[in-house]
Amino acid sequence: MRSIYGLAWHNLNAHRVRSLLSVLAVILGVSVTIAGSIIIESVREGVLKSDELRVLMEGLISMLDPAMLFIGIAVMMAGGFLIFNTFGMAITQRRQQIGGLRALGMTQGQVMRVILAEAALLAVIGVVLGVVLSGVLGQVMVAFIKQIAGEMLAFGDAAPTLPVVVFAAVMGLTITLFSVLIPARRAARVAPLDALRKPEAAGVEGISRWKTALGALLLTALLAYVIAAPPGEWVTYPLDFTLTLLFIGLWLAGVGLVLPALISLAARLGKRLMPGTIGRLVTDNVQRARGRTSLTVFTLAFALLVLIGLTGFLKFFLLYGIGSSMKPAEEQNALFITRVDILNGWGATIALDLDSILLTEEELQAILDTVESSAYTVSSYFVVVPEISFLGDAYFSYMLDPTLARNTQSMFTFTEGDWDFALPIMEAGCGVLVVPAVAARHNAGLGDTISVTGRDGPLECTIAGIGSGVAGASIISDTVRDQITDMNPALVLVVPYADTDPVTFQAALDALVTTYPTLHTVQITGFMVVLEDSLDIVNVSLNAMLLLATFAAAFGVVNTMMMSMDERRHEFGLLRAVGTTRTQMRNLIISEAALLGIVGGVVGFLAGIGVLVIIVMTYGLNSIGVSQNLWAAALASVQPAAVMGFVGVIVAPMIASLAAWLPARGILREKPVAAIPRLQ
Amino acid sequence: MTAVLQAEKLSKQYHMGTVTVDALRGVDFHIEAGEFVAIMGPSGSGKSTLLHLLGGLDNPTSGDVLLDGRRYRGMSDDQLTLIRRRQIGFIFQFFNLLPTLTAAENVALPLVIDGKRPEPEHVSGLLALIGLGDRHDHKPHQLSGGQQQRVAIARALVTQPKIVLADEPTGNLDSQSGQAVLDLLRRACDDHDQTIIMVTHDHHAAATADRVVFLKDGSIVNTLDMNKTDGKTRTQTVAAVMADLEL
Numbered sequence: 001m002r003s004i005y006g007l008a009w010h011n012l013n014a015h016r017v018r019s020l021l022s023v024l025a026v027i028l029g030v031s032v033t034i035a036g037s038i039i040i041e042s043v044r045e046g047v048l049k050s051d052e053l054r055v056l057m058e059g060l061i062s063m064l065d066p067a068m069l070f071i072g073i074a075v076m077m078a079g080g081f082l083i084f085n086t087f088g089m090a091i092t093q094r095r096q097q098i099g100g101l102r103a104l105g106m107t108q109g110q111v112m113r114v115i116l117a118e119a120a121l122l123a124v125i126g127v128v129l130g131v132v133l134s135g136v137l138g139q140v141m142v143a144f145i146k147q148i149a150g151e152m153l154a155f156g157d158a159a160p161t162l163p164v165v166v167f168a169a170v171m172g173l174t175i176t177l178f179s180v181l182i183p184a185r186r187a188a189r190v191a192p193l194d195a196l197r198k199p200e201a202a203g204v205e206g207i208s209r210w211k212t213a214l215g216a217l218l219l220t221a222l223l224a225y226v227i228a229a230p231p232g233e234w235v236t237y238p239l240d241f242t243l244t245l246l247f248i249g250l251w252l253a254g255v256g257l258v259l260p261a262l263i264s265l266a267a268r269l270g271k272r273l274m275p276g277t278i279g280r281l282v283t284d285n286v287q288r289a290r291g292r293t294s295l296t297v298f299t300l301a302f303a304l305l306v307l308i309g310l311t312g313f314l315k316f317f318l319l320y321g322i323g324s325s326m327k328p329a330e331e332q333n334a335l336f337i338t339r340v341d342i343l344n345g346w347g348a349t350i351a352l353d354l355d356s357i358l359l360t361e362e363e364l365q366a367i368l369d370t371v372e373s374s375a376y377t378v379s380s381y382f383v384v385v386p387e388i389s390f391l392g393d394a395y396f397s398y399m400l401d402p403t404l405a406r407n408t409q410s411m412f413t414f415t416e417g418d419w420d421f422a423l424p425i426m427e428a429g430c431g432v433l434v435v436p437a438v439a440a441r442h443n444a445g446l447g448d449t450i451s452v453t454g455r456d457g458p459l460e461c462t463i464a465g466i467g468s469g470v471a472g473a474s475i476i477s478d479t480v481r482d483q484i485t486d487m488n489p490a491l492v493l494v495v496p497y498a499d500t501d502p503v504t505f506q507a508a509l510d511a512l513v514t515t516y517p518t519l520h521t522v523q524i525t526g527f528m529v530v531l532e533d534s535l536d537i538v539n540v541s542l543n544a545m546l547l548l549a550t551f552a553a554a555f556g557v558v559n560t561m562m563m564s565m566d567e568r569r570h571e572f573g574l575l576r577a578v579g580t581t582r583t584q585m586r587n588l589i590i591s592e593a594a595l596l597g598i599v600g601g602v603v604g605f606l607a608g609i610g611v612l613v614i615i616v617m618t619y620g621l622n623s624i625g626v627s628q629n630l631w632a633a634a635l636a637s638v639q640p641a642a643v644m645g646f647v648g649v650i651v652a653p654m655i656a657s658l659a660a661w662l663p664a665r666g667i668l669r670e671k672p673v674a675a676i677p678r679l680q
Numbered sequence: 681m682t683a684v685l686q687a688e689k690l691s692k693q694y695h696m697g698t699v700t701v702d703a704l705r706g707v708d709f710h711i712e713a714g715e716f717v718a719i720m721g722p723s724g725s726g727k728s729t730l731l732h733l734l735g736g737l738d739n740p741t742s743g744d745v746l747l748d749g750r751r752y753r754g755m756s757d758d759q760l761t762l763i764r765r766r767q768i769g770f771i772f773q774f775f776n777l778l779p780t781l782t783a784a785e786n787v788a789l790p791l792v793i794d795g796k797r798p799e800p801e802h803v804s805g806l807l808a809l810i811g812l813g814d815r816h817d818h819k820p821h822q823l824s825g826g827q828q829q830r831v832a833i834a835r836a837l838v839t840q841p842k843i844v845l846a847d848e849p850t851g852n853l854d855s856q857s858g859q860a861v862l863d864l865l866r867r868a869c870d871d872h873d874q875t876i877i878m879v880t881h882d883h884h885a886a887a888t889a890d891r892v893v894f895l896k897d898g899s900i901v902n903t904l905d906m907n908k909t910d911g912k913t914r915t916q917t918v919a920a921v922m923a924d925l926e927l
Contacts (some may be wrong), residue, residue: 105764193737195772
């Protein structure tokens with residue numbers, strides 16, 4: 001060993017299982033992040049066959065990017081908790097050793113650097129293996145999603161992109177090192193005198209009343225506030241996002257603060273349910289080393305909370321946000337006529353390039369001839385104008401004839417302005433109808449001018465209205481069509497007159513699609529079903545990815561139980577020596593883990609529901625101009641999430657018990673005398 | 681002879697809840713270069729506290745320690761750490777060897793911590809000196825307790841410190857291993873002019889020293905110059921003083 005950093009390698013090597021668990025956590029975080037991008041790229045490759053189509057549809061698919069990124073970060077954070085806990089416990093166990101090194105002349109800075117070097121080594125190994133394994137995980141996930149998606153989605157070949165790999169690697173390194181900072185500082189502060197003290201197993205520790213009270217106050221106040229005066233009713237972009245993040249952070253902090261008290265409460269309840277010595281030991285043991293026990297339970301709860309929060313948020317945003325923007329059209333029995341057989345799933349676009357999707361002049365004329373006398377129609381051009389895209393800068397916008405759009409009464413719902421204000425602007429030149437988030441992004445209001453990207457250079461457009469467009473898209477008037485696009489419309493929205501005979505109308509549509517087999521009629525109601533099915537697929541896929549966060553949490557339980565058992569070897573030896581059978585010991589250990597799992601499951605379930613309510617009531621939908629009854633939306637979003645959460649409540653104790661059983665086996669095989677430490 | 685280590689009116693109080701315990705009460709003490717001093721006393725007499733303060737492992741409530749004329753008071757943690765690293769060698773009761781390192785690596789550890797590249801001959805020479813020349817690559821768990829303590833002694837000597845502090849170095853060993861450790865410490869003092877302070881409960885161990893300082897209730901109550909004591913009755917003399925103290 002030539003430098004103190006050699007100690008880092010020696011320490012990792014000496015505690016291989018602990019190191020392995022930490023590396024696995026980094027691998028999970030990194031590989032999930034990269035695998036998520038592989039899935040999205042695979043969808044891109046499968047669905048988007050031409051560059052033009054790619055440009056047009058990129059916005060839709062890129063909606064998945066933040067979701068996948070979020071999952072990667074969530075898994076890595078769960079891994080971060082594990083690493084924090086692992087190092088925290090390791091420092092506690094190595095206190096005497098570190099004290100010895102301090103006594104021998106190691107400075108606080110040197111101790112800290114050795115610990116950080118250990119973390120950096122783990123992170124580098126985890127990142128490298130995570131990158132290598134991400135390809136396999138990505139392909140497994142794509143195969144899994146293929147199975148559940150059927151014809152709904154199409155997939156192509158995809159490989160991880162360099163920026164994503166770099167991002168995942170930097171994230172893995174950063175979160176690992178950040179997670180170890182506090183334990184490393186603790187290690188640096190170990191006094192040389194600790195070298196002279198014998199390490200002791202943690203006893204039953206008290207609870208900080210003020211922390212519990214603060215946490216309870218935080219949770220109650222937060223919930224009371226968002227229920228009594230939902231910020232979602234007034235908050236606008238970009239404060240909606242910031243405020244939601246802040247409230248989620250406070251909520252998590254509150255959960256963390258009350259968690260030790262909840263574990264104690266569960267222990268007290270458990271004591272009543274499990275009378276006798278074993279029950280007493282189980283309930284006492286979960287109250288020892290509160291810091292690490294709480295963090296382990298928090299990791300479990302966090303994994304479940306993210307599952308519930310994401311499931312519910314997607315339901316809320318896509319169905320109550322994007323979906324509700326289609327309500328006016330749905331209520332008027334609107335339909336659209338397009339070349340894409342969307343009712344058979346997005347996969348129907350596989351065989352199509354852009355030319356195959358766009359309506360020909362002949363088809364367009366035939367559609368108009370067929371329905372003109374019985375319905376309002378508006379031909380919709382899909383364009384990508386970054387400045388008016390509501391999500392990122394690649395989401396599509398509609399280019400429409402404003403008069404026809406007004407006639408349908410389906411394409412835009414105003415929150416500021418109206419058609420009387422908008423129409424003259426849109427007919428005279430470039431007028432845009434945008435969602436509030438777009439207007440706020442430009443710091444512009446009704447009647448203000450913004451510069452957008454045209455085919456031949458910048459184009460000045462006036463904000464003619466602010467509100468909610470179908471599918472969240474903005475609308476740009478077709479008076480500047482030549483300056484924006486040279487493509488044909490992709491669909492015609494058809495809204496039957498109130499007095500149109502539905503039977504005759506349907507017969508005319510049937511005749512149209514018989515004459516032009518390339519055309520398909522899509523009822524908005526049917527499209528909503530497709531949207532919900534798509535959402536289900538996305539949800540299942542995301543949840544499958546998030547299950548990996550639960551794995552990270554399970555590693556945490558393995559690690560905590562392993563540390564705890566190592567520390568309590570002497571106690572176990574004593575219990576065995578005084579006649580406790582292996583079965584009783586096994587029950588003791590598994591019951592402890594199960595109790596932690598139950599608390600983690602229940603807390604994760606309740607905290608997940610809470611976080612979802614906070615998201616819905618705080619984020620609202622003002623940024624996309626949708627006015628919703630937030631309570632109704634919250635309740636409806638909670639339902640599917642609650643099912644997921646309930647599964648978690650059942651599964652968490654099972655995962656925890658299994659995680660405890662693995663390290664318990666080794667100890668239970670030992671003879672009682674082997675567990676009693678001999679004098680060194 | 682000059683004092684290499686000096687304690688001036690050294691006091692240490694511990695607060696245990698509402699109770700204040702005086703572990704040391706204004707101890708004045710000095711040790712000369714090349715001297716081997718044993719500190720004895722009943723449990724709770726303050727001997728370990730004195731050793732910790734002399735080694736810069738803890739801060740006194742009042743008073744000061746001077747090593748080679750340099751005062752500990754006012755030194756930063758890093759400055760004290762450098763003193764421990766380069767001028768003091770420690771031997772612990774429980775050895776405190778790093779279990780993942782070999783015997784040679786454990787011996788060389790203080791040099792590595794100091795950013796120096798240990799010379800293999802120097803380390804091998806020390807291992808040979810303690811009689812473990814053939815245990816160079818053995819890990820601590822492959823060594824007996826006595827052998828581990830000898831490795832700890834070699835580690836304490838590797839930086840050629842001004843002073844070696846030993847806290848119950850034989851407390852965890854059988855009598856044969858304990859004697860080997862004491863012989864080593866004696867040789868380090870006699871052959872290499874090493875200054876040694878040893879805290880011990882063992883009369884026989886204390887009798888190996890040049891001087892025995894007796895503590896009771898945080899104060900020095902007696903001192904025996906072992907060089908003036910008949911070799912055959914040294915252990916009995918120490919035992920007699922201790923018996924008086926424990927009455």
